[in-house]
Amino acid sequence: MRFCDVTLREATQIPGREYTVEQTIAAGRALDELSLSLVQTGFPATGEHDTTVTQRLADVLENDVVAIARARDDDVDAALEADADVVEVFVPVSDRQLNAILGLSRDEAFESAQDAIDRVRDGGARPHLTLMDAFRTDADDVAPAFERFNVSITLTDTVGARTPSFVAGYLRSLAGLGVSLDRIGVHFHDDLGVATANALVAARLGVDRVDVSVASLGERAGNPALEEVAVALEADGHDTGLARDQLIPACRAVLDALDEPVDPRAPVIGEAVTSHESGLHTAAMLEDPATFEPYDPETFGGERRLLFGAHTGREAATRLLERADKEPTEELIDALLDRLAETEEPIELDEAVAIAEQL
Known part of the structure; x- marks a missing residue:
């Protein structure tokens, strides 16, 4: 075709x-x-x-x-x-x-x-x-x-x-x-x-x-x-x-x-369609991105954005601490969630891991 x-x-x-x-x-x-x-x-x-x-x-x-x-x-x-x-x-x-x-x-x-x-x-x-x-x-x-x-x-x-x-x-x-x-x-x-x-x-x-x-x-x-x-x-x-x-x-x-705007929510090409902040979503996608994606955006030249902030849950915080080579104790999870809640807007994965490393 x-x-x-x-x-x-x-x-x-x-x-x-x-x-x-x-x-x-x-x-x-x-x-x-x-x-x-x-x-x-x-x-x-x-x-x-x-x-x-x-x-x-x-x-x-x-x-x-x-x-x-x-x-x-x-x-x-x-x-x-x-x-x-x-x-x-x-x-x-x-x-x-x-x-x-x-x-x-x-x-x-x-x-x-x-x-x-x-x-x-x-x-x-x-x-x-x-x-x-x-x-x-x-x-x-x-x-x-x-x-x-x-x-x-x-x-x-x-x-x-x-x-x-x-x-x-x-x-x-x-x-x-x-x-x-x-x-x-x-x-x-x-x-x-x-x-x-x-x-x-x-x-x-x-x-x-x-x-x-x-x-x-x-x-x-x-x-x-x-x-x-x-x-x-x-x-x-x-x-x-x-x-x-x-x-x-x-x-x-x-x-x-053509000086045409890109709607953030436009399928495939909008930035919002491959950005994830929900605590349930990010926790699962840190393990397996396909859990909440119909396709890998990188296949088509795009990128996946996992965001962390006030909506981050305990499971996602656990995964972040593990990526930072930290034992995810209840105390560290609480501390990380507090730090993420203080951010003015959601932050990217690398920045969230860096915060976890500092704890």
């Missing part, structure tokens, strides 16, 4: 967000540390920013650079002139969007898509196809696209309307119609709060590609979070092919480049 990171394009669609070319390129370089298959850099037909970003990243990134284009000659030409490795042509496929956006029948939209795909090939890039609003379109109307187009095809839940059970059923319906799931890409939005879950369902059913964005950055509620999808799959024993030890540092570097 391949990951396509869409952070650089999707983040610019958040109202009020404007990133400089240099910010976007710095974020793209950070993503390159992850060994992603694809990085979607922008929509060159929209102007100089996306054109420049695509051109410059195409020169330096190890992974393939993807530019998007409507099924129009000028859009395709702009993407080709930006030196994209892959030009992803997108067309609506649902009746609602065909009528509202193009005023065309589905067959007419497919004809325009084929013309655009041929133009991409003639221009020396690889074509991909995205079918907008596919998950609100009958599977019977989507399946013929896989016979008609000999390219990678991404199906989108454009308005974030679907849930994991629906996604699983829909993909199985396509498989029942003869569509090989390893030809399918998926693109979800988080309007119902289940984008990451939808991506995981699709990945486990065997799709070829999953679109993700760092910290779910994207229009409206965003997209499946790269870090969440990657860690969840790895925790289940699935080899994502990513540079695991770079995951957390690279995601934080992307957010830093």
